[in-house]
Amino acid sequence: MKYKSNRNIVFSCSYHVVFCPKYRRPVLVDGADELGFEIIEMEVMPDHVHLLLSVDPQLSIHRTVKRIKGRSSHDLRAEFPWLKSRIPTLWTNSYFVSTMGGVSLAQVRKYIEDQKEV
Structure with missing residues (x-):
């Protein structure tokens, strides 16, 4: 297990997050990095x-997902203007999040990698 630290705390907080575009329309391309967290593995x-994700515990997972959705929506709409008229709201309000708990990082990485086959 790898620990990180900031000025006040030492932490290891990893989350598995899944979210979908509105109406599950197939509009996704590879994403970009955000500040305040690290994307360990991603499957689009x-x-x-x-x-x-590895998230600083001082930054809530809800706020992190909200940042990812907001930034990616902005960037995708800038790159693909047709999304503005086709899907007025790019992401659903819901998402799935699970802490790593008793599952190893390697197991979650393998699961995400295996999603390419589905």
């Missing part, structure tokens, strides 16, 4: 995204 499917 045509109609959903799997992320394995």
Whole structure:
């Protein structure tokens, strides 16, 4: 297990996150990095995204997912203007998040990698 630290704390907080575009439309392309967290693994499917994130515990997972969705929506709409008229709201309000708990990082990485086959 790898620990990180900031000025006040030492932590290891990893999350598996899955979210979908509105109506599960196949509009996704590979994403970009954000500040305040690290994307350990990512699998972008045509109609959903799997992320394995390392998040500073002072930044809530809800705020992190909100940042990812907001930034990716902005960037995708700038690159693909047709999305503005086809899907007024790019992401659904819902998402799945699971802490790593008793599962190893390698197991979650393998699961995300295996999603390419589905």
